[in-house]
Amino acid sequence: MSKTSTYLIRPNPADPRLTERVSGIDQSGAKIDTAVTVERALTIFLNNQEIVTAMTINDYPEYLAIGYLLNQHMLLPDDVVTAVDYDEELAVVVVRTQRKTNYEKKLKKKVQTSGCAQGTVFGDLMEALEDVKLPDTQLRTSWLYKLTSEINTTPSLYLEAGAIHGCVLAKEDKPLVYMEDVGRHNAVDKIAGWMFKEKVSPDDKIFYTTGRLTSEMVIKTVRMGIPILISRSGFTAWGVELARKANLTLIGRARGKRFVALAGEQRIVFDQDLAYVEEESTKHRRKAAVHED
């Protein structure tokens, strides 16, 4: 870790619980050993009610549980969480609140959104977007280039074993929390859980994802109250439409010097001289190609 790192949480690819060595063969038929990412089942309870079983790398079960419930609107921003109990052996995490909860009805009808669907009620999502007013912050292009370059060179599980998603919460040009998980929604939820627990304001934050800018990703970012969403990947039409409706700054295909902004362009301040920005190195292009799913 460099002395100048601004990370509060970052991937720990050396953690032996997060990857597994497995043996197989390569294209020549030779025996090989390789690292693969773990997936563990974690069952989330809200008070006495079982809500969902998620597949996760399980590095932050408490943040994942809180963030999942927040992003599903089962835990409300002003709820008081009295305890979060995690039982490693049972693979169960229980979030306890002062308020009594009952989500039996809500669980019955689910909408599959594209990409990594958590199943959320469609009407609720649209409603949530209508109510939110995102702050008038700015995004300097000099921040964007510094951020993406630092994220791309941060040691991660993805560089170690692949088949994983990453999300980063940042402020100006400084990455703060970098979470990875087998499901993109888990990585987002862990950041949402961390923000709730640490009482972090979303107003001056920037959200970065390795994944596509789908409707679901836009909705989650808006719900978290973060005004800027950046991805190295592409857009879907509905993602763009929702971002425009919510006045979210939506930047995609951010690679090397290039990017495309399709919503909330007024927040962007072009302060970076592009002559001084490098294209992505072949090394990073190649690595990026593993980030597929």
Added chain:
Amino acid sequence: MSKTSTYLIRPNPADPRLTERVSGIDQSGAKIDTAVTVERALTIFLNNQEIVTAMTINDYPEYLAIGYLLNQHMLLPDDVVTAVDYDEELAVVVVRTQRKTNYEKKLKKKVQTSGCAQGTVFGDLMEALEDVKLPDTQLRTSWLYKLTSEINTTPSLYLEAGAIHGCVLAKEDKPLVYMEDVGRHNAVDKIAGWMFKEKVSPDDKIFYTTGRLTSEMVIKTVRMGIPILISRSGFTAWGVELARKANLTLIGRARGKRFVALAGEQRIVFDQDLAYVEEESTKHRRKAAVHED
């Protein structure tokens, strides 16, 4: 389309319903126009029961509905489908069966699997794997290289607009059905629906996906009865474990000349002289990098 194409179904990137032109700005602040993939809500009914609302590019609503219900075990392989009614205006598709169905209970408890979760009951999944006996077919490495090279150079929505997943059903070295969708699970489900409707045997087939080899992907392939699963992307530990349990041939990181097999290696026949296989061109590497989510 070349004269020698073996495709029965392939992407139609020129279909104006599947992409949308939107305007925005690029890294220099200049106005640009770009194509983005559409996402549409489609509600799937089984007889008189509303099952789910999926976000899809909606090119094959009937196949998607049948495949979704099959992969959720709500439609059984020997069920007689009496009608599939699609109403474009309402964005509803109804699958009607001879057998009476009632899945109210099953919908209550859902498991999120990693990647693109559809929410399926964990116990059911494990059970399904125990019962399946995959056939002792072979995979010649000469087929694998011809297949992946042809898939990578097939015009697709992904090459047009990005932010999309692809799945291909193949036989020997011949791609047969290439489906794309905003959610990877949708692309798989459309192929499952096509196989059911066309009464296609899975025994001699090969399944290719652009996405990661997660537990969910393995389970779906095994459920479809297909003995070989190939991806250009990576593995998760649980995906490998389930593939071994089910005796599925699991090949990942298939790029250019390289690949890694972590389960069912006995089906692989190394008949290809590697000196005659090309590495992926830079052009394809770059393109592959868009396939991220």
